[in-house]
Amino acid sequence: MKIASENIKEKGAKDESLGTPVWIEPMALSEDESKKLSFSIPRKPKGVFLLQKISECLFLNGNQDIVLLIRTIYNKEEQVYYDSRVGNFIGVTVVGKFLAKHWNDDTAYLEHVKGMLETFCKSNYNLVKKPLMERKVIPTITIRPLKAVIQEHPNLLMCVTSGFYPQSINVTLLKNGGEVTHDIASSGVIPNGDWTYQITLLMEFIPQKEDVYSCKVEHSSLKEPMIMDWKYPGAKLSK
Template structure:
């Protein structure tokens, strides 16, 4: 799957000026593009009175266009001023400059997901089992996650959530596979993301649940420590009983 980034980026600057009687005159400046090379970037400056636009400059058109009787007159006036050349230069000085910074510092950064694969107990007690593959703390949000069974893509009994925003520029996503275990089979979760040069494959080890493996590891560590302490105590006892060890006299 091609995970090329396709974006519609919008930069907006709004300036509001209050007039007498509670009316508002304001303008918006927008920079629009759908490509990272900025070849199709467009600058749009729109002037509003209250919520109604009356004139607009579009870099593609190259001049102001009016939408109301007043707007037509105002556009004609602005088009006759050096202000028009200033607006034409905004595409380079404002849009491409700021969009270039945004792409390089934020949008083109890719953070690798942290992937976890675990089993979930079926509350119904049925013979079907369920695996959950989770990807955490990744960016950008575009990601593809799917299951393989003995190297073949699984197309049924799979449920995948949408990319969930964590609120800190990172995302998470979860995929569930419901299946009946078979002896000798190999089940894998495959993740494709912009931070990977190739799809990453995570194989499920059904030998022991992760919680049980942790308990065994902790128990084994305790057993080894107990053996070491017992051996040290035995050596101390043998030395003391054989007379090789004597306390210093005062």
């Protein structure tokens, strides 16, 4: 599970008369400015640029292992990040390495960031545990051929399992009650964008009137596996 907070700042405006966009260059610090960080902008940047600071809490093995990540990104390029497993900032770009050194040398600030593992991550765990960790949504299943069914003509059988939460799920295809393990392609689990997921399985098969194909779904929202059957059109399903 992950908690994330994002602080985004946009600056600049489109104006063809303005100069070329320039990353803010760091200046040398004087002894009296050891606790400050000064920047120099050679000229007003052209267009819009984006500076992001993203803080993430990763909860692994329930809440046994908690990781705090703080990432600073400029125009989609990561500059510097903090990883609680390491305990300090790590620079990625030239500017990022400058910032990492400055923040790592600032003992008070570094201790404040380290403390966020408790004040930001652990303190928010109980707030999100119930709506996220205990949230369960039952999946829906659709099973059908992709092409018009003609007996003894090769076809593709599609099983779509959608709308489920959490992400972990087990979907299998059956033929006459036995698991099919060959000639199957899977989309993998894909997010729907609404805090639910979907997965699609495709299987090559040759339709026969006597065969019954099934999509079997096992998920934490279900008390027992959910099974949806498909049989050759006009044939009766046995009970």
